[in-house]
Amino acid sequence: MTSIIKLHCLSGAGEETPPCYVLQIDEFKFLLDCGWDEKFDMVFIKELKRHVNTIDAVLISHSDPLHLGALPYAVGKLGLSCPIYATLPVYKMGQMFMYDLYQAHKNVSEFDLFTLDDVDMAFDRIVQLKYNQSIEMKGKGLGLRITPLPAGHSLGGTIWRISAPGEEDIVYAPDFNHKKERHLNGCDIERLMRPSLMLLGAMNADYVQQRRRLRDEKLMTTILTTLRGGGCVLVCTDTAGRVLELAHMLDQLWRNKDSGLVAYSLLLLSNVSYNVVEFAKSQIEWMSDKLTRAFEGARSNPFALRHVQLCHSAGDVTRTPGPKVVLASFPDLEAGFARDLFLQWAPHSHNSIVLTARTSPGTLARDLIDNGGDRVIEMVVRRRVKLEGAELEEFLQQQRMNVTNTVREEVAGISSDSDSEDELEMCVVTGRHDIPVRLETRLGGCFKSNKRHHAIYPFHEERTRADDYGEIIKPEDYRLAEIVDAEGEIRDVPPTAPIKQEQDEEMSEVPSKCVSSVRQVHVKAHVEYIELEGRCDGESLLRVVSQTKPWAVVGLRASEAALHTLKKHCESEGIEKVFLPSVGETVDATTESHIYQVKLTDGLMRGLVWRQAGDAELAWLSAVVAPRTHARESDAAPEEGGGAVSLEAGAGRPRAAAFVNTVRLHELRAALARAGLQPDLGAGTLTCCSGTLAVRRMENGQVSLEGVLSEEYYKVRELLYEQFAIV
Known part of the structure; x- marks a missing residue:
């Protein structure tokens, strides 16, 4: 049986915007990824909102915001309620990405697009899968089957194979890497052979990539030159994806005594760095065969990082003395600790800024890649500061008034015969929590004699900072002893959990506000772009297309030049159909040319007379094809230009019984x-x-x-x- 296949491009088509597509197979609709750009473009969200109620399942391919950044907003604000499918590492690391993204923006602005509760709600809907685990769709999707295949590029990264009724297979491969890396295997090209339709991320179709050895040498040269010159190196990377490859590689270099790097500090800076490393330790089975064998043989965990210090604030970096290398999020330099350190280190010529990814056009990192450094850049600097003086008094007064109003409302609701508002006694807030207390003692108090207690919970217990003898407790004194194997390597030494400083605790309790200013930053630091994205280069991507031999190809998320290169290669390989859609376009990739989809109206179904035939029921249908006149608005939106029709009851000619x-x-x-x-x-x-x-x-x-x-x-x-x- 042949299915009707349509792809509606909400984002990520004809340009380098985040991938987000609605794939319709007959009546069933998949949402392929749900990415959001660094600027949180709301135009894309308006388009997503039109389709959110018709989506039956969501497939997530990678854990970064480029592929799932809008998922918390879609679930928390738009009401997306269908099942979401992803691998276990995408589920775990995706949460870390979104926690870090939320906190990075919350630290410098009144960020309200989504909350941490929205993040948890979205990830609670995820159905966690293993590689090669097939899942049958139900309901409207009866006969459809999805299978996640390894994609490389990131831990748990997925190429989705969707099997439609009949012999049709659809492969969705937005970002993949066929080459083995230090901590990941490459994708399995044999599992992608001869699909009916390949949805291909073609961003690198015209990209010429240096050999990995040359890129590693370039990174090492930049680090050594900067550190020996007394400077610091900022490596802009992500939260829980490509940072694992970098952290593992640099930790191995630091372990080599001949490298001369042991004298310098190596730091991993993000809001969730401790959790990311702990999760990576528990997901060795998702990593490369080499790391898996090493773990099974010597019980050596590759992410027991000996030389990487885990940091959770810019203050931790400042307190680390001497030249240092810092892996900080995010790679686009639009938010996060990487932007904060860039503002501090860019004006000094002895420092270096290493950019590891080509982020979206319009970001600071992309501007530095395209135009280089050694120039003055105008930047908007946002930060959160404590309220002081009159602002603090006004805030506290407003809080007191809010609590007073709340108490009055509660009193009014407790008893129908309570005193009037003029007779109620003013209550104030004392202590750390909202405890109603009377200003003066009077029989009966602020409340009537209703046997109710004051609200004194939650109780806050001060953390003990000294033992019973007055000695200051230092958590580092209680770390486990280092375990050294026969080869002299330290293995499986758990890093210390993040320790919050007193200043951080006080800051979280003091009211604050967000301020912004425009600063002229003279970028004197050495800016170096070293491609460490872990994607197929142009030559490899085109070779994969030649080997898989798809019947039709849809080129996605690429520049015009890259799409032209892909189309020219497909034509030379004899691929019959090549689609290069733009944002907002719908691709009709149905295999058969003369196949249409019609709706059966309710009036037609009510007029049928059913007859039992074994286990089935039969009815004679006499109808005419007519344009749909009462289509729902939610259904009509995706069908623009599709010519939707329906079958309606019609007077047929006389016939003999069958x-x-x-x-x-x-x-x-x-x-x-x-x-x-x-x-x-x-x-x-x-x-x-x-x-x-x-x-x-x-x-x-x-x-x-x-x-x-x-x-x-x-x-x-x-x-x-x-x-x-x-x-």
Whole structure:
């Protein structure tokens, strides 16, 4: 059976915007990824809102905001309620990405697009899968099957294979890497062979990539030169994706005593760095074969990072003395600790800024890649500061008024015979929590005698900072002893959990506000772009297309030049159909050219007369094809230009009854015997009623009834008709 296949591009088509597509297979609709750009573009959200109620399942391919950044907003604000499918590492690391993204923006602005509760709600809906685990869709998707395949590029990264009814397979491969890396295997090209449709991320179709050895040498040279010159190196990377490859590689370099790097500090800076490393330790089975064998053999965990210090604030970096290398999020330099350190270190020529990814056009990192450094850049600097003086007094006064109003409302609701508002006594807030207390002692107090207690919970217990003898407790004194194996390598030493400083605790309790200013930043630091994205380069991507031999290709998320390169290569390989859509366009990738989708109206269905035929029911349908006049608005939006039609009841020409079934004489004999007509079967003829009636099968397949007209004749004919479904 051939399915109707359509792809509507909400984002990530004809340009380098985040991937987000609605794939329709007959009546079932998949949302392929739900990414959001660094600027949180709301135009894309308006388009997503039109489709959110019609989506039946969501497939997430990678854990970074580029592929799932808008998921918390879609679930928390738009009401997306369908199942979401992703691998276990995408589920775990995706949460870390979104926690870090939220906190990075909350630290410098009144960020309200989504909350941490929205993040948790979205990820609670995720169905966690393993590689090669097939899941059958239900309901409208009966016959559809999804299978996650390894994609490389990031931990748990997925290429989705969607099997439609019949022989049609759809491969969705937005970002993948066929080459093995230090901590990841490459994608399995053999599992992608001969799909009917390949949805291909073609961003690198025209990109010429340096060999990995040369890129690693370039990174090492930049680090050594800067550190020996007394400077610091900022490596702009993500939260929980490509940072694992970098952290593992640099930790191995620091372990090499001949490298001369042991004297310098290596720091990993993000709001969730401790959790990211802990999760990476527990997901070794998702990593490369080399790391898996090392863990199974020597029980050496590759992410027991010996030389990487985990930091959770810019203050931790400042307190680390001497030249240092810092892996900080985010790679776009639009928010996060990487932007904060860039503002501090960029004006000094002895420092270096290493950019590891080509982020979206319009970001600070992309501007530095395209135009280089050694120039003055105008930047908006946002930060959160404590309220002081009159602002603090005004804030506290407003808080007191809010609590007073709340108490008045509670008092008014507790008892119907309570005092009037003029007789109520003013209450104030004391202590750390909202505890109503009277200004003066009076019998009866602020409340009537209703046996109620003051609200004194939650109780806050101060953390003990000294033992019973007054000695200051230092958590680092209680770390586990280092475990050294026979080769002198330290293995599986748990890093210390993040320790909040007193200043951080006080800051979280003091009211604050967000301020912004425009600063002219003279970028004197050495800016170096070293591509460490972990994607296929142009030559490899085109070779994968040649090997998989898809029947049709849709080029996604790429510049015009890259799409032109992909199209030219596909034409040379004899691929019949190549689609290069733009944002907002719908691609009709149906295999057959003369196939249409129609709706059965309610009036038509009510007029059908059903007949039982074994385990099935049959009805004769007489209808006409007409344009849909009462389509729902939610259904009409994706069908623009699709010419949706319906079947409506129509007056058909007179026709003869149709007899559906094949009569078996032995079954008819049993029915006659139950009626007491004494049947006898012999020589291909069924006789009954003392031989006066006979039922024969003719050469053309028809059945004839012969005999004397009598009451028994009509009984036999009725039993014969019951063997058919007459429509």
